[in-house]
Amino acid sequence: MVALASPALALEVSRCRALRLERDELATQAMAAELTLVRQVRERICGPLTRQAEQANANQTPPAAGAGEPATDYRALLHCRQQSEQVLKASHPVLYRNRLGFIYYTLTGASLAIRADALERSLLAEACPAWLRGEPEPASGSPR
Numbered sequence: 001m002v003a004l005a006s007p008a009l010a011l012e013v014s015r016c017r018a019l020r021l022e023r024d025e026l027a028t029q030a031m032a033a034e035l036t037l038v039r040q041v042r043e044r045i046c047g048p049l050t051r052q053a054e055q056a057n058a059n060q061t062p063p064a065a066g067a068g069e070p071a072t073d074y075r076a077l078l079h080c081r082q083q084s085e086q087v088l089k090a091s092h093p094v095l096y097r098n099r100l101g102f103i104y105y106t107l108t109g110a111s112l113a114i115r116a117d118a119l120e121r122s123l124l125a126e127a128c129p130a131w132l133r134g135e136p137e138p139a140s141g142s143p144r
Contacts, residue, residue: 012126012128015126015128016123016126016128016129019119019122019123019126019128020123020128022119023116023119023120023123024116026112026113026115026116026119027112027113027116029108029112030098030104030108030109030110030111030112030113030116031102031109033104033106033108033109033112034102034104034105034106034109036106037088037092037105037106037109038084038088041084041087041088041091042080042081042084045080045083045084045087046077046080046081046083046084049072049073049076049077049080050077050080052072053072053074053077056072088105092105092106093105095107095109095110096109096110096113096114098113098116098117099117099120
């Protein structure tokens with residue numbers, strides 16, 4: 001009887017892994033589409049501040065104002081990023097909010113996120129174990 005259960009378990013594990021990998025890939029692509037939009041809006045509104053901050057090396061002491069390059073004004077950058085977020089929200093309708101509450105403004109991102117959420121429902125419907133859905137394994141160390 002054990003020989004019969006093992007191939008069935010292997011098939012279930014394989015199916016669940018395939019669903020999870022497909023879901024993860026779709027979710028990654030959806031997020032990439034949204035990040036592209038965010039970067040475009042942010043670049044339009046606060047390009048120079050963003051570039052200055054990106055060039056700053058976190059491992060080095062930022063240059064003092066007047067020492068070659070002006071010091072990065074992180075308060076201005078924070079304000080600019082908040083302004084970018086407001087512009088994004090005002091200029092783009094919410095097309096989809098995924099199961100985790102993340103908002104999608106692009107058609108591509110929304111479409112991919114909808115497909116990813118459908119696959120998440122498939123993972124649950126097929127009773128895939130939590131660790132095969134991409135959730136952390138239980139601390140009890142139960143065998144897979």
